Amino acid sequence: MSNRINIQQVAVIGAGTMGLGIAQVAAQAGHEVRLYDAHPAQTARALDDFASRLADRVARGKLSEQDAAALRARLTPAASLNELADADLVIEAIVERLDIKQQLFAELEGICGERCILASNTSSISITAIGAALARPERLAGLHFFNPAPVMKLVEVISGLATAAAVRDTLLALARDWGKVAVHASSTPGFIVNRIARPYYGETLRALQEGVAEPQVLDALMRSAGFPMGACELTDLIGQDVNFAVSASVYRAFFDEPRYRPSLVQQALVEAGRLGRKSGRGFYRYQGGQPEVPALPSPAGRAPERVIVRGDWSGLRGVEALLARYPGTIERENGAPALLIDGVCVELTNGQSAALRHPGRAAMALDWVEDYEQAPCLALGVSACCTPEQVAAVTGFFQALGKQVLLLSDHPGLLVLRTLATLVNEAAEACLHGVASPEDIDLAMRYGVNYPKGPVAWGAEIGYRRLLALLEQLHALYGEDKYRPSLTLRHWAAMEEAHD
Template identity: 40%
Template sequence: MTVMTAQSGTPLDHVLLQHPGDVPVAVIGAGAMGSGIAQVAAQAGHPVVLVDAQPDAADRAVERLGATLDRLVAKGRLEAAQARDVLGRVRPHTASDMSTVPAVALVVEAVVEHLDVKRAIFRQLESAQPATTVLATNTSSLSIDAMVQEAHTGHDAASYGGTSPALARPGQVLGLHFFNPPPLMRLVEVISGSATDGQVLDAAGELMRRWGKTPVRCTSTPGFIVNRVARPFYGEAQRMVEEGIADPATLDLALRRAGFRMGPFELTDLIGQDVNLAVGESVWRQTGEDPRYAPTDWQRALVREGRLGRKTGRGVFTYAEDGSATDAAPDEQLAQRLVGGPVHQDPVARTLAMLVNEGVDLVHRAEATAEDVDTAMRLGTNYPKGPFEWLEELGAGTVRSVLTELDAHYPGGRYRRSEAL
């Protein structure tokens, strides 16, 4: 089968682009993300093996998928026959040893964000799967290169006498980062390691389009596009609370008025403070503890105290049983005064300048295109605009001026300007 890649316009033959019924997919991990990815693949026509190491976890996930499909039928979004077909394509499989996973064309790993665990899974899969099998990770921030390279330390290294060997076929490995929930979120980051084969990347991107997704390309930079560029949205607001400039509800209001669907505090309470902090810590460590990405002690304290957000009933705010915040009343007058005031007290100016700076720097390092950065931030975070759209609206001079003022007020490197600005 010959298709034309959307980006290059060159002929492309690849196993992933055969008829979906002839392209079996395995999803490793039957949690919310893995189950959602399995649903997307099955709805696109692929036979899917849903794998989990925990007894009955995959079976329970398939039962939940059946209930989800029934709801879609009840809402008129799916025909009953289609729902039966989709569910019939998903087969649960319990295995702690990935060498027992049946032969497939594509594996999407969606387990815990732990590098050693992912390395061990990939090594088992590579040893047992056909040479043509593409291995993808759904990691949100971990390095693709680190997964395929030799490791001398770590939990999985013990089974190899202290060294975990490099993968033999690193060209077949890439990242496919879906966003939660996968059936609803359109964005998929297609992430290349330094050794990933270009044809594999093209085929994976085309496959995501066939699954109804919008793929964006990125190199394996820490946090990729969304989780790297978005760090200031959370970090600036948290620092302003630490400084006593405003309370969280007021800062949320100011940023919602600027067009953001949710403020940073209500959003991190929804995501989970522990989840958001873990991604921030990962990006910070992978960038050599760059002050641009330093997590705040304020958020660390929330996590230490178990205030993880809606899932625990209390995070930045306290939540009623229906999920509504009971203590999130903003000071509307203060929110209005802050915007347009001194730069270090203006949550909108600080946030937009830093988002633009991150996006520009990512493109300057040739890790993604400006178009893909804007697309990723609009679809992955529901921002009203992408960094380059804001850059065009604000002007590079304004962004430089805000960053220069912030750098003078808070020396230390967090607000250094991208060379491209």
């Protein structure tokens, strides 16, 4: 590791929610922190808010009065930038405008000592571009916290083209000393989290545009796969305007790369002022900040007396344990894995629609879940050849196993497996471009957006070959580069095959 720079005095510029949160993190770690804002009244409000938070923690027995007093003493206001001259680290958390950040850091170069590290909390602006305005861009790096900074564990440390290794290593070690999960990324659009998360929103929005199911159904499926929130409820929480703006920014920054193309569905919400919780309506209506979520559909089913289980299903967790619970007759036969129920062939989706996979035949595609025995609901894509009686039989079979059945239109790749495939592909592409290591990508997605697993680990669990085949099907069906498999994903799939 390169020589670590000693950090004692910390300064934070910008006394908004994020700036105050970062200042609190540094003060709690024992640093003397100066907080500056171009509007002195904002600094005063922030420090009053900080004192109120500490008083509340004292009242709840979470903090002693002595420790609260020490924290208050360590976080003090600065009346001008010149008062930050002794800082070892200055963290900027101001408006997301390149010209303003460049102007600020150029001014700080003339104020702070030569060994002072300059860091930006930007979530989207290139560190390389900010550094272009500096005489010594090697002292500049990104230090991207997630809101709320005192609570969220992840910090992205971003190297610009000129960032010194000692600066990078110091910030990584410092963030870990502060109790954070620190990951390193190169300065590319969206860094790690805001880049790799795009497909999570994009695939649900595309499913809505193609009439696959209602928002509450799609959200339920993603929760069933282990995600804390579905994309519709999550974008309502973030703000449809904010999420749309990030997507549009990443899309433009990658020179209109199809993988990041914004959604017309989301644009329509923004144009209508349906921004989510903050406006009272987005995908859902809100009363008192709580969503009014329509009930999930509950299709009528009849359990068939006899089901044929073809092939080996042991590669999908929980399937065999689930089948053992069926009260009717289960018959086994050899062949490719499928369930044969009243003339309907039910298979795990492979990226084709059920109708294209079995032209002219009654067929359904089953979506992927982490554990089929534990998942509360399962999704089926129904081909047009299925009769209502056949749909009822397949529905009744899964209902007899205690599952809520969600019927989707015959969407290629359905939702969960398609979303995971695009997330894994995006992670592979980020590795190919040297944005971050596979380990840091997985850490970033787990701690930055609370995914139950990182995409690289998920790919290994599901199977890189399975995901590659699904993406190749989508690429062929849509004819869009949005679904082109990454070269790195192809390499991972080849290595997986070589080890079997």
